[in-house]
Amino acid sequence: MKRHAFLIQSPMMKPLNLDWRIVLVRPRNPLNVGAVARAMANFGMRDLVVVAPYEPVWQEARSAVGAEAVLQSARAVPSLLEAVGDCMLVVGTTAGSRRSLDRDLLPLSDFPAWLRRRQPRGRAAFLFGSEKTGLSNEHLSYCHVLVRIPTAAGCPSMNLGQAVAVCTYELARAGAIPSRPPRLTVHRADPASVQPLDHLFERAVRVLDQVGYLKPKTRKAMLRKLRRLLLELELTNQDARILGAVLAQIEWGLARKTGVRSQESE
Amino acid sequence: MKRHAFLIQSPMMKPLNLDWRIVLVRPRNPLNVGAVARAMANFGMRDLVVVAPYEPVWQEARSAVGAEAVLQSARAVPSLLEAVGDCMLVVGTTAGSRRSLDRDLLPLSDFPAWLRRRQPRGRAAFLFGSEKTGLSNEHLSYCHVLVRIPTAAGCPSMNLGQAVAVCTYELARAGAIPSRPPRLTVHRADPASVQPLDHLFERAVRVLDQVGYLKPKTRKAMLRKLRRLLLELELTNQDARILGAVLAQIEWGLARKTGVRSQESE
Numbered sequence: 001m002k003r004h005a006f007l008i009q010s011p012m013m014k015p016l017n018l019d020w021r022i023v024l025v026r027p028r029n030p031l032n033v034g035a036v037a038r039a040m041a042n043f044g045m046r047d048l049v050v051v052a053p054y055e056p057v058w059q060e061a062r063s064a065v066g067a068e069a070v071l072q073s074a075r076a077v078p079s080l081l082e083a084v085g086d087c088m089l090v091v092g093t094t095a096g097s098r099r100s101l102d103r104d105l106l107p108l109s110d111f112p113a114w115l116r117r118r119q120p121r122g123r124a125a126f127l128f129g130s131e132k133t134g135l136s137n138e139h140l141s142y143c144h145v146l147v148r149i150p151t152a153a154g155c156p157s158m159n160l161g162q163a164v165a166v167c168t169y170e171l172a173r174a175g176a177i178p179s180r181p182p183r184l185t186v187h188r189a190d191p192a193s194v195q196p197l198d199h200l201f202e203r204a205v206r207v208l209d210q211v212g213y214l215k216p217k218t219r220k221a222m223l224r225k226l227r228r229l230l231l232e233l234e235l236t237n238q239d240a241r242i243l244g245a246v247l248a249q250i251e252w253g254l255a256r257k258t259g260v261r262s263q264e265s266e
Numbered sequence: 267m268k269r270h271a272f273l274i275q276s277p278m279m280k281p282l283n284l285d286w287r288i289v290l291v292r293p294r295n296p297l298n299v300g301a302v303a304r305a306m307a308n309f310g311m312r313d314l315v316v317v318a319p320y321e322p323v324w325q326e327a328r329s330a331v332g333a334e335a336v337l338q339s340a341r342a343v344p345s346l347l348e349a350v351g352d353c354m355l356v357v358g359t360t361a362g363s364r365r366s367l368d369r370d371l372l373p374l375s376d377f378p379a380w381l382r383r384r385q386p387r388g389r390a391a392f393l394f395g396s397e398k399t400g401l402s403n404e405h406l407s408y409c410h411v412l413v414r415i416p417t418a419a420g421c422p423s424m425n426l427g428q429a430v431a432v433c434t435y436e437l438a439r440a441g442a443i444p445s446r447p448p449r450l451t452v453h454r455a456d457p458a459s460v461q462p463l464d465h466l467f468e469r470a471v472r473v474l475d476q477v478g479y480l481k482p483k484t485r486k487a488m489l490r491k492l493r494r495l496l497l498e499l500e501l502t503n504q505d506a507r508i509l510g511a512v513l514a515q516i517e518w519g520l521a522r523k524t525g526v527r528s529q530e531s532e
Contacts, residue, residue: 038421038424038425039424039425042415042418042421042422042423042424042428043418044420068421109439149435150439151308151309152308152309154310155334158304158305158308158431159305159427161301161425162301162304162305162427162428165424165431166431166432166435169436170435172416173375173416
């Protein structure tokens with residue numbers, strides 16, 4: 001009878017089945033890139049992707065004496081979308097001081113509980129901005145959730161390598177880093193990753209442009225909100241396919257109507 | 267009636283009344299010293315003491331552009347005893363890989379609960395060894411408790427700046443860093459700090475030498491054990507005074523007996 005006690009787990013205790021990737025957007029200091037790789041190795045992470053690095057920074061980081069295996073197998077990609085396209089979950093990080101954001105920031109220590117409630121599966125990315133500027137609002141619009149490290153008001157901004165160390169420590173502390181990468185089995189609910197959602201987004205933008213919904217002044221902010229909305233809907237791949245077909249149909253209808261109008265005005 | 271709910275706190279929720287000091291023993295890299303100061307500022311700590319730094323390392327760290335206020339007010343002292351003499355609690359840090367230690371290591375995440383059980387007050391030091399060697403057994407013998415950051419077996423050793431960031435994050439996370447240094451009020455139980463215990467230790471060593479208890483081969487290891495024993499007894503200042511008086515009496519008695527013997531042998 002006692003053996004069963006181990007099988008009956010509370011929802012809080014379900015193991016998290018996530019394959020973590022650390023994504024650095026345009027880091028400026030090769031030493032920081034090396035420090036990030038070291039922290040990842042310390043806490044059992046392997047997958048490092050660097051977005052649009054300055055070429056000398058990237059070369060210096062990779063050729064550093066004693067560079068971690070993590071760094072040797074790290075990839076550089078030109079855009080954030082390429083870094084997170086296959087991810088089911090994208091987590092943005094931001095300094096505690098930024099107040100202009102129009103959504104809540106989760107304190108890092110509350111993030112494991114959030115994860116256990118959501119039970120995401122598959123690949124997940126933890127995003128860190130460049131040392132000077134952090135993540136832009138454009139970058140943040142790719143994120144499902146934002147976390148902040150609760151730093152002191154007088155000195156809120158952390159060193160990049162230390163920020164990654166603290167975040168990976170918190171994940172390891174919560175048992176959210178598997179000792180080996182989990183097999184990426186297809187989940188029954190089949191949630192959509194970032195890439196198909198981005199296709200959907202592009203299609204929606206074309207439609208909104210055709211109907212003249214996007215005004216030049218607010219266009220950028222509106223697009224960021226739209227992308228975030230798409231993430232927050234937690235669409236499955238089937239949802240994404242259906243919505244994509246609906247949008248394609250609307251595009252076709254709009255083109256036809258424009259055509260009809262053109263004929264009428266002739 | 268409801269107001270009382272805030273006053274009835276469980277022992278787990280008692281605020282920790284500790285004034286933290288970070289102590290670095292002989293750090294080798296000025297950049298690491300700077301990173302330590304940055305992490306301290308990030309999590310609201312102010313008091314940095316460096317033991318026996320290499321002079322060029324210390325000068326370079328202090329003169330770094332953008333050095334934190336923490337670094338500007340940091341002190342260098344020649345010995346560990348001078349760094350922790352006024353502390354009521356000394357916490358040693360060590361990599362997860364070290365197995366030869368003859369006592370348990372507390373995982374860092376369990377340390378806040380340990381603190382709340384013990385309810386220490388006053389000044390507390392968190393010790394970090396040099397990048398290459400960590401803390402020696404001699405240094406560890408000054409510690410009341412040892413903690414380790416649970417790192418991966420394949421890459422257990424952390425960068426110094428990142429290790430300090432993770433430890434200070436864990437303390438801040440647990441609410442163990444007061445927003446301003448607490449007033450150092452005298453606790454009723456009046457526990458002895460490291461300095462009077464060290465005097466007691468020195469006196470005990472003299473007595474043990476006089477009675478020939480310390481053998482040259484095991485002397486060093488025995489002294490480390492004795493110092494640790496003294497810490498673990500959790501003596502009050504009164505205990506320390508009484509024991510000191512007892513040892514002084516024994517010393518006097520031994521000197522007299524030796525004197526009598528000397529006379530007898532004449």
